[in-house]
Amino acid sequence: MKPMNSFMPTVQESLQLSVVIPIYNEEKNIFNLYDRLTGVMQTLGEPYEFIFVNDGSRDNSLALIKTLSQRDEKVRFINFSRNFGHQIAVSAGLDHTRGKAIVIIDADLQDPPELIIDLYKKMQEGFEVVYARRRKRVGESYLKLLTAKWFYRILANITSVEIPVDTGDFRIMSDKIVQVLRNMPERNKFLRGQISWAGFKQIFVEYDRAERAEGETGYTYRKMIRFALDGITSFSDFPLKVATMSGFVVSGIAFLVMLYALYSRFVSHDTVPGWTSTILSVLFLGGIQLISIGIIGEYISRISNNVRGRPLYIISDTNVETKPDTMPQHAQVF
Ligand code: UDP
Ligand code: MG
Numbered sequence: 001m002k003p004m005n006s007f008m009p010t011v012q013e014s015l016q017l018s019v020v021i022p023i024y025n026e027e028k029n030i031f032n033l034y035d036r037l038t039g040v041m042q043t044l045g046e047p048y049e050f051i052f053v054n055d056g057s058r059d060n061s062l063a064l065i066k067t068l069s070q071r072d073e074k075v076r077f078i079n080f081s082r083n084f085g086h087q088i089a090v091s092a093g094l095d096h097t098r099g100k101a102i103v104i105i106d107a108d109l110q111d112p113p114e115l116i117i118d119l120y121k122k123m124q125e126g127f128e129v130v131y132a133r134r135r136k137r138v139g140e141s142y143l144k145l146l147t148a149k150w151f152y153r154i155l156a157n158i159t160s161v162e163i164p165v166d167t168g169d170f171r172i173m174s175d176k177i178v179q180v181l182r183n184m185p186e187r188n189k190f191l192r193g194q195i196s197w198a199g200f201k202q203i204f205v206e207y208d209r210a211e212r213a214e215g216e217t218g219y220t221y222r223k224m225i226r227f228a229l230d231g232i233t234s235f236s237d238f239p240l241k242v243a244t245m246s247g248f249v250v251s252g253i254a255f256l257v258m259l260y261a262l263y264s265r266f267v268s269h270d271t272v273p274g275w276t277s278t279i280l281s282v283l284f285l286g287g288i289q290l291i292s293i294g295i296i297g298e299y300i301s302r303i304s305n306n307v308r309g310r311p312l313y314i315i316s317d318t319n320v321e322t323k324p325d326t327m328p329q330h331a332q333v334f
Pocket of ligand 2: 110
């Protein structure tokens with residue numbers, strides 16, 4: 001099948017595995033990760049490639065990746081012109097994989113590379129996606145664990161797509177799934193949801209999530225909130241329905257209050273000064289209206305983001321094939 005926007009990275013028949021690694025300030029982890037990944041690939045004994053996507057790191061990550069790419073022809077890299085965010089970095093990697101099975105893995109060694117062996121084995125049983133599900137998470141802040149836990153459960157409840165709880169993007173998937181992702185045009189990426197949405201046979205393998213090996217998290221709370229909103233708005237209209245529902249509920253209450261007001265004006269003639277009830281209803285209505293407008297705004301901002309049609313990412317430097325027919329339309333290359 002030819003993909004809709006008609007770009008397709010040159011397929012090397014022999015290539016079996018592609019590993020996509022997003023990199024944001026990971027200078028202390030890169031060599032270690034490379035060694036462990038290489039060990040895993042040698043155990044598997046299949047032809048492979050690594051795709052490092054440098055997402056605007058401010059440290060020495062790029063130089064290290066380039067060093068690796070000079071030493072090892074299996075190392076391919078994409079260097080962004082700035083920080084575009086984790087999901088876009090992974091998407092850019094997926095745009096250029098050539099393997100039949102594709103792995104997404106974090107660079108900070110929180111996702112143990114050795115688990116790829118299990119993921120790959122499970123895939124051979126006939127699954128298109130095998131994701132790694134976290135049994136335990138060590139060394140992360142209480143607030144992060146709690147927000148993550150609740151976020152995944154709320155999301156699972158309000159979406160029609162079954163997005164697995166307690167999973168990140170660490171997984172292996174077939175080139176079929178990657179083709180589906182490449183042709184999903186939305187700009188606000190929520191890959192784990194998009195992958196569930198694709199369907200086919202999917203399964204998980206459980207693991208204990210380790211601590212970040214070195215360096216600091218690149219996910220600030222700000223980025224996490226934006227990511228969570230992307231997940232919700234991409235896969236659920238529930239917030240919009242809540243806005244509508246609260247409109248109905250409040251209107252119902254207002255109608256009752258109106259009857260009461262008419263009754264006390266014309267029947268019981270006990271019209272009172274009523275400052276408290278006035279101010280309460282004004283504040284209450286104002287609050288509901290602002291929340292509803294805010295919810296609608298979240299959806300509209302994503303619509304306008306998609307309509308603007310800017311490049312999804314800009315590549316300043318790479319050793320992947322950059323001919324127009326191997327580049328997606330949403331990528332700009334220099
Ligand atoms: N990352 C990225 N761009 C960003 C933030 C993070 O490419 O803007 C990469 C980062 O280098 C790592 C992965 O995404 O390989 C996961 O990020 P991180 O470990 O900081 O997130 P956490 O595990 O704390 O949620
Ligand atoms: Mg991490």
